[in-house]
Amino acid sequence: xxxxxxxxxxxxxxxxxxxxxxCTYSNSAFQYFMWYRQYSRKGPELLMYTYSSGNKExxxxxxxxxxxxxxxxxxxxxxxxxxxxxxxxxxxxxxxQFYFGTGTSLTVIx
Amino acid sequence: DxxxxxxxxxxxxxxxxxxxLECVQDMDHENMFWYRQDPGLGLRLIYFSYDVKxxxxxxxxxGYSVSREKKERFSLILESASTNQTSMYLCASTLAGGPTDxxxxxxxxxxxxx
Numbered sequence: 001x002x003x004x005x006x007x008x009x010x011x012x013x014x015x016x017x018x019x020x021x022x023c024t025y026s027n028s029a030f031q032y033f034m035w036y037r038q039y040s041r042k043g044p045e046l047l048m049y050t051y052s053s054g055n056k057e058x059x060x061x062x063x064x065x066x067x068x069x070x071x072x073x074x075x076x077x078x079x080x081x082x083x084x085x086x087x088x089x090x091x092x093x094x095x096x097q098f099y100f101g102t103g104t105s106l107t108v109i110x
Numbered sequence: 111d112x113x114x115x116x117x118x119x120x121x122x123x124x125x126x127x128x129x130x131l132e133c134v135q136d137m138d139h140e141n142m143f144w145y146r147q148d149p150g151l152g153l154r155l156i157y158f159s160y161d162v163k164x165x166x167x168x169x170x171x172x173g174y175s176v177s178r179e180k181k182e183r184f185s186l187i188l189e190s191a192s193t194n195q196t197s198m199y200l201c202a203s204t205l206a207g208g209p210t211d212x213x214x215x216x217x218x219x220x221x222x223x224x
Contacts, residue, residue, distance in 0.1 A: 008150065034212060043114075043200055043215035044153075088152070090213075096141065096160070096204075097168075098213060102152035 003027055006089055006101025015110050019076040023089035023101045026070065030091040030099075033065050035074045038086045038103065047087075048074065079108045113137070114216035116201055122222045129188040131219050133201030140206040142184035143168075143213065144176060146197040153200065159184055191223045 006023045013019055021035075031052055036044035048063040050056045050072075056063045062075040072091070076083055089101040117132035133142065141160055145153040145168075155168030157176040165176050173195060177185045184203075188195055198220050202213040 004152075006152075036215075041218075041220075043202075043217045045215065046212050049212050090153075097155065097158065098143075100145075100153040102150060 003099040004089060004091060004101045007104055008102050010105040010107065012107045012109060013079055015079060015081060015108055017079050017108075019074075019079050019083070019106060019108075021074040021076075021087050021089075021104050021106070023072050023091075024070055025072075025091055025099075027091075027093065027099075028067070028070065029093045032092040033063070033072050034090040034092075034098075035061075035063055036088040036090060036100075038088060040085075044088055081108045081110050084108050114201055114203055114214050116199075116216040116219050118219050119217060120220050120222075122224065123188075123191050124224050125192060127188075127191045127223075129191050129221065129223075131186040131188075131199055131201075131221070133184045133186070133203075133216055134182055135184075135203040135214070136182065137203070137205070137214075138181065139203035139214075140181075141204045142178065143202040143204075144174075144184065144186045145200045145202065146170070147200055147218070148197050156186065191221075193223050195221065196223045197221060 033050045035048040037047045038044040053067045060077045064073040086103040088103045092098045114135045143158040144156045159178045175187045201216040
């Protein structure tokens, strides 16, 4: 079983839609949870960072962590064509070694 | 802003060649990482380093070695390149392990081994 599972998609939504991206994990010791955005032919860039359970909001983006269910989510409100990218979840137990999902490819259609 | 640079964006090598991939970060980060990224497999950790001259194996170290002689520079070495090492290679760095630490990635090197 992989440490982190993520539906690869692809996901295609109209502009303005609410997007929900999810990951599940198996290691209950994970404490740090991250979402990265990766544009084509670029390296991943950090989008959201959450420690332990709860919600975190940053503009149109909301990250949720449910440690009891071993489930994390990223919500994108009012999605824009510029949000078209691959979204990677990542998590860590100590902050030193990170485990990544395979990424979900998102296309926002104008 | 943290900047992580990689020596090449695209590289084509032949089977059996020795390949060097260089990564440099300019923010005095303690930790540096090498990943490879393949479709359907995501990012997989090859090696990481906590300090100069220190290295730790990741999940897939076979066929690779690393070198960290200076804090800002972390090199990935393919001793004898093989076609199954064709991949996107990503370098990353973090200040130090801790609750507020996050990884910063370079732009990646797309390596093709013929």
